[in-house]
Amino acid sequence: MPKDHNYMEILPDEVLCMLFDRLDLDSVKAASRVCQRWKTIIFFSGYVDRFMLDINILNKATTRKQQEERQLKRLIQQVKQLVAQTQRHYRGLSLGIEPMLEYQFPALWKAIHPKITQHLRELELDFIESSMAKIFPLIVEALPTMQHLQSLNVVDYGYNRIYQKKIPTLRNQSAMHLSMDCNYKFTVDMPQLQTYDGALCALLPPDNSSEPAAAFEKLTDLTISVKGWKSADPSIFRRMPCLKQCDWNVPLDADLFSSMSETCPSLTSLWFSKTLYTSDLPYLKSVLKLTQLRDLMFHRINQDGDYSGGTLQGLDFSKLTQLESLDLGKTVVQTSTLLNLPKSVRKVALHIDHETERRLIDIITCNLQHLTELRLAYYRAQPSRLLLKSLSLFEQLEVLQFSRCHFTQSSFLRMDAPLPRLHTLRFKRCKLETKHLLGLQGKFPQLKACEFLKCFVMTECDDDNEYQSDDTFESGDDLYSEDDILGSYDSDEFSEYTDSDEYQYDGSDYELGYDDYALLSALADMVP
Template identity: 35%
Template sequence: NYIDSLPDELLYMVFDLLNLKSVKAASLTCRKWNNILFSSVYTNRFTFVIDAMKLIPSIPLSFVSRAKDLASQALRVLAHTRRSYRNVRWSASSCMNLYNSTIFTTIDQQFANYLTRLELSLDYSTTVDIFPRLVQTVPQMSQLRTLQLKDSDWNSFCFSNQDIIPTLRSETLRHLMVRSQFKFWVDLPQLESFNGSLSVIDRPERILEPLAVPSLKFLTISVAETDNEFKTRQPTVIRLLPPVEAMHWKVKLSSDEVFLTICESCTTLTELGFHRSLCLSNIGVYSNLDKLINLRVLTINDLKIADESPLDLDFSPLTKLEKLSLAAVVDSVTLPKSVQMLELGVNQNNEQSMINTILDCSEQLKELVLSLCAELPEDMPTEMLKILPRLKNLVVLEIENGYFGESTFLCLESPMERLRTLKLYEDHLRMYRFLQLKEKFPNLKELVIESLEKVSKSTNPDLYSLSAADFTSRSSRFGSSAEFESYFTSPSPSSSDSD
């Protein structure tokens, strides 16, 4: 058989083209294909899932019987499978307490030698029961690269009086995500990325020694601290970090001291993001960003200054900065000539200032995101839209939270020849077709229109273009433009018409 003579690598490519149902059928064809799919590196495509949270109903009287049935089924499959799963996801709850220990032990016995990714979603009682076993088994999982631990019930108060704080060790783990208030330390010499609470990577006894994550490069703080004592230690932990390349705050940051420590101690950062509120005492504190001279990507979604001084931001000292996402509405922005991708918050008060900012970097700008505050037609920053054709090298344009009508783009005085992608985002989209869309964006390759109701994406933007003849013909049937627009707010082109 010719196909049996193909190397495994080519069969991998063939299987990649099949959906999961077809792959299952292929696995039943012959032993060779079954081994390739479930006993080789190709097994990385699949995840073995045990989800007690989904399968056990919320009817107390059926907990015992359903838990027993689920446990029996899971253990039977685990005990007899010949598949070398490398990815395992286990969601457990207290209603499975009688079986959780056995299930975890069986997972360890069956997959420990192959496991590269382990995802655990546990409630309070299961975490307390399983974590000591996890601490024992993880060091023995020689292939483990990724570990995720999540609280399924997020009862942080349950861990507030935790007496014993264990240490998780591994010589192979490279990626750790912890969305849990369960307290533990880590000793992970190969860890490259961490996502969770900063306290997890702190040192036991909070000593002033380098952290036990010497290879850390990517840090995401996504869990707010509940330990008031640790909050005072945050600056110290940041100073003890190895030379990280990327740091993202997905919780509110309102400490001048922490912000200053980041600017002074993390000078190797090439990427920094504040995705929740950043609250500082005065604009002078904020100016310390100048010290992060290696920054290439900076994100600030919400910025507040306690003394209510003008938000005049000068990024010109950051001469390596390539991408700035500033969704926060500020008074003025000064950019270095290196910026190629830009996001700005725009309202009626700062429109002219943001126009000046954009024009100052018009030659090098390739991607632009405008986050607008426009709920009514008169709120749309038409002067901002008018200057867009002057961005001769712009390839991608995104407009968020605008009021889009059929005539939105008529204010463009000349075509945008280089634009290839146009994205429009709005809570309640009023229009799906636009006058002279093709004329204004003659080389458009992709149009994305997204609202709460639906997402429309097409590689044939002509479907969304309304000609002047169509406009005249249809509008003549109505007494006013408002009546016309009400009629014309129709569903997007059907999927049968789209590419």
């Protein structure tokens, strides 16, 4: 058999896709230029789902001259030409809209819709100090024609009050996920909707509508993250018969919450991501009616006028016999609360201080030794010898997280017996003498690497890269910020990041002038 035979040619498409999966995106881009077959697989098959087309022209501008209206018109004309030539069916589109683009956006959108939008499964719109009232109606008008759309995400970073002559309805027959982080007023007609994040009142029928209210029969995940422009009728939850998860990220409305507890008995996950007050506690007893709950989280409960933390006294969680995860945030935990936890609980997060430490440790070591996950927040303090020595009693523990704690290099040497099953040790917003903590291998034999999230490290070493420390604390960050939830499960991950599978464009397919290069780089790879 000839030595120079190209065996890659006989590999099936499925195997080539597996090989492409192991490449970074720049390498995949290079692979698309090897031959017509590879280009077809990468950009004209389902593999194109790996990429998202990112059009954010002004963010790529490098000079003030490039932002002049005449220049923008010329550049948008070039963008239109590029869109007209492309044959690729991108299924993800991200649009960044800034004030300088407002007057030119209709021309840009005309080039994109329907040429690009007819194939979209995901659409992301970022309004950066620009007017949603002027631009978003164009998107609303086009939504019904996007027959393959599955996800629509809209963010208005200005979050300004918006004047609207009318309240439009977002209509789409295929969309399953909708997120509206903005003050724009709208209603929703999406019968396939499964997850929703935004103002609850947007799910009400339009004012003065003669049609019956639409039922969201497939809605399972609800995040109430925007305070509504009008009150929501408590009966709204009757139109969500399959609701499983709810994140209450606005001030608690007693009537609405009571209605949800009565009409959504199948709820399995409930988060209170905003501070509650003692005046809310009587209504929280409705939680005990949700007997199917598996995941329950409180950000914090404050005494009215007192920001030191409140209590959950009077709530008997023993009735929640399916509960697996309980996050108490920054809440003063009463002895009775932990003593009455159901045996089903496997994950606990709580705040500890010097006054409550011994009492809480005694309770959790006696009653919760079966835990598989424990998250502890020490507010600006070092875990005591008592706590570290007590950890060895949790023989089933697999995940251990410390938040806002102080650690020296030898802190874990104070532990007694090892934790044989622990595979994740996470430090979040902690202050550490070093990342190279002594005794970890002996105390946690299954641990491969520690995780450091927004931590302040006093001494850095050259080989710190062996740890997962991409989110290390930087100057300007507040190590003790109160904005995030102390012990909660991934509820404060709002830091900026780039999707690892976001397609990167460098414009190398074109001979562009220097001034145009940065502005058009996001689109320069579209032409086949």
